[in-house]
Amino acid sequence: MQLFSASASPFARKCRVVLIETGQDDVEVRDVTANPLGGDAELNAANPSGKIPALLRDEGPALYDSRVITRFLDDRAGSNLYPQSRLWEVLALEANGDAIMEAALGITYEKRLRPENLWWPEWFDAQWTKIARSLDALESRSMPLLEGPVNMGQIGVGCALGYLDLRHDDRNWRDGRDILAKWEAAFSERPAMVATKP
Structure with missing residues (x-):
């Protein structure tokens, strides 16, 4: 799996924090360019809104919106970040x-x-x-x-x-x-x- 991210994005940071907190080091974090006026073509293909973060899964469509991704990652790890x-x-x-x-x-x-x-x-x-x-x-x-x-x-x-x-x-x-x-x-x-x- 790949997480499209940007180091300054607080929304992407939430997902990166979850990856670390839950020990999911098998997800590749890739820095991409996001911009309301355009941005990375691969990001736009994964998330039609062109926003980060986006999670490319090995199976199934990409996930986007940080709250969707963090729920998915929490469930995947069984970590109870949503008690x-x-x-x-x-x-x-x-x-x-x-x-x-x-x-x-x-x-x-x-x-x-x-x-x-x-x-x-x-x-x-x-x-x-x-x-x-x-x-x-x-x-x-x-x-x-x-x-x-x-x-x-x-x-x-x-x-x-x-x-x-x-x-x-x-x-x-x-x-x-x-x-x-x-x-x-x-x-x-x-x-x-x-x-x-x-």
Whole structure:
């Protein structure tokens, strides 16, 4: 199997973290170019939307969308990153992490793909408001879900916070979120997080 990935993509990083956490070293990770304005032809053939990650399986069609791939990899390894006893909470936590990534990526693409004179400041502010609300929700009501054995919600949030550090460190997401910042500092030391840090 092959995982189409990019080192800076937080969505692909989720999948790479799962591979390491579950010991699936038989999956080849391939860096490809993805871009909303075009991208790698092989990636586009695997995933019609042209987005990463995409997982080429030895048998069966390619899988895409990070949440589909992580569920597949978790099932393949029998690793219980989606524990049945907390399934809905873990899925919601993972969705919160994905929402942070989507909004942060929206800001990144606006800055990368449009000339500076066409940047839309209101767009930046609206996307950051979504991120801030999500971070505040994590700080105020989701910390119990971030504790305990590693699960996919924790991985998703960890990758989202790492992406904020990579692309939006000037926004200082840690300000006023001491509990979440302390959790992130510890979680980022997991070997899988260290190995996949962009």
